[in-house]
Amino acid sequence: MSLRYAILGFLGSTPGTGYMIAREFAQGAGAFWSALPSQIYPELRELEQLGWISGEQDDSDRLGRRLFRLTPVGATALQAWVEAPTDYPPERDPERVKLIFLDRSDPDLIRHHLESHIAHHREKLATWQSMRAAMTDGSHRQMAARLAQRPKREHDLVLLTKLLAYDGNIARAELEIAWAEGAIARLEVLCERQVSKVEQV
Numbered sequence: 001m002s003l004r005y006a007i008l009g010f011l012g013s014t015p016g017t018g019y020m021i022a023r024e025f026a027q028g029a030g031a032f033w034s035a036l037p038s039q040i041y042p043e044l045r046e047l048e049q050l051g052w053i054s055g056e057q058d059d060s061d062r063l064g065r066r067l068f069r070l071t072p073v074g075a076t077a078l079q080a081w082v083e084a085p086t087d088y089p090p091e092r093d094p095e096r097v098k099l100i101f102l103d104r105s106d107p108d109l110i111r112h113h114l115e116s117h118i119a120h121h122r123e124k125l126a127t128w129q130s131m132r133a134a135m136t137d138g139s140h141r142q143m144a145a146r147l148a149q150r151p152k153r154e155h156d157l158v159l160l161t162k163l164l165a166y167d168g169n170i171a172r173a174e175l176e177i178a179w180a181e182g183a184i185a186r187l188e189v190l191c192e193r194q195v196s197k198v199e200q201v
Helices: 002-013 020-027 037-050 072-083 096-100 107-137 143-147 152-200
Strands: 053-057 068-071
Touching: 002 020, 002 053, 002 068, 002 072, 002 107, 002 143, 020 037, 020 068, 037 053, 037 068, 068 072, 072 107, 096 107, 107 152, 143 152
Parallel strands: none
Antiparallel strands: 053 068
């Protein structure tokens, strides 16, 4: 259900075609909600049927794509959703599930599993830090479009809410990296103990 509101949020900053929205989800919006074009286009059709967005052919687009805009009804629906309590999804963590059942595997494989986890989150961390930097230096296109629509007295709050979201992702990535590094250290201690026990026999 959050996909439709993420789309409404994007269109709340600037009108966009389905292609532009899909590209944003592949880049910026994907930081918080991943979606494929095959999910986005049907949602756009539904939102238009609901009257939450309106679409018209973009004459400046050589492919004749439709340009969507947020309607007042859509803006009201978006505001109601963002102000409602968050409905957290059930936990689904494939990494932890795999780790639980790696007890029959060689320690080297467990170490590799944890190293891959670190590499994944280091890549994510670099992405979040780069996007946060773009927010603060004014080079983030969507942020610039959003600020242009708001009174200058609101700019600090607009920026703060975005930075808080990215800071959350940064903190989460840093935590995952630190946890996995600590897990590798504990695995090494266990392996050394086992070797020592074998040598004592």
